[in-house]
Amino acid sequence: MARLISRRKFLKLSGGVVGGVAVSELIAAGVDVSGVMAAAMAQKIKQGQEVPSICPYCAVGCGQIVTVSGGKVIDIQGNPDSPINEGTLCPKGAANYQLAVNSNRWTKAKYRAPNSDHWEDISLDDAMNKIAQKFQQTRDANFIETAQVAGKQKVVNHVLAIASLGGATIDDEWNYLHQKLLRAANVVSIENQARI
Numbered sequence: 001m002a003r004l005i006s007r008r009k010f011l012k013l014s015g016g017v018v019g020g021v022a023v024s025e026l027i028a029a030g031v032d033v034s035g036v037m038a039a040a041m042a043q044k045i046k047q048g049q050e051v052p053s054i055c056p057y058c059a060v061g062c063g064q065i066v067t068v069s070g071g072k073v074i075d076i077q078g079n080p081d082s083p084i085n086e087g088t089l090c091p092k093g094a095a096n097y098q099l100a101v102n103s104n105r106w107t108k109a110k111y112r113a114p115n116s117d118h119w120e121d122i123s124l125d126d127a128m129n130k131i132a133q134k135f136q137q138t139r140d141a142n143f144i145e146t147a148q149v150a151g152k153q154k155v156v157n158h159v160l161a162i163a164s165l166g167g168a169t170i171d172d173e174w175n176y177l178h179q180k181l182l183r184a185a186n187v188v189s190i191e192n193q194a195r196i
C-alpha cells in the first residue's frame, strides 16, 4: 500500500535540485506523492492579480489566467476552471507570455520611399498614416457603384481592389471593428483563419 508523506517531509527528501530524481525514487518506493505534488504545483512563483482570459492563437479557445502586477503582465498560464483545456495549454498557447511581453518586438516599421534604394525606420504612427492614405486612395479609385449581374445592370457598391487576410491572433473585438471598417469601405473580400 502506498505510504502518505507530508509536504514538509517531501521537500526535505527531494532536496530541491535533485527533486525530479527524488520524486521518481519516492514513487518507485511506493510513496503516494500525489497530494504533495498537487500542493506544490498550486504554489505559484509569480504573485499578482489574476485575470481570466482566452488564448488568442486558435479557435479552440483555451482558457488562460493572466497574472498582472504593477500594470504589467508577469505570467500567463492555463486556467484549470476552463472546461475546454482544464489548465493545460499547447506549446503555442504556453508561449503566450512572449507574445505579450517581448523585448525583441519591433516597435518601428521599415519604409522604402518610391525610387529609393534603401529602407528607413519610421514610427508606427507614420506607417499607419501612410497605410490609411493608400487605403483611401485605392478605395476611392476602385469603388464600383453598378455592374452587370446576370445580364442586368445592378447596384453593387463594392471595391474589388482591396482584400483582407486576418490571422488567428485577431480576437473577437478586433474582428468586429475590422468587419465594420471594411464593410463600410465596401470591401467584400474578407478572410480570416478563425473567429469571424
Ligand code: SF4
Pocket (backbone or CB within 6 Å): 055, 056, 057, 058, 059, 060, 061, 062, 085, 088, 089, 090, 091, 092, 093, 094
Ligand atoms: S492553447 Fe493551443 S490549442 Fe488552446 S487556444 Fe491556444 S493555440 Fe489553440
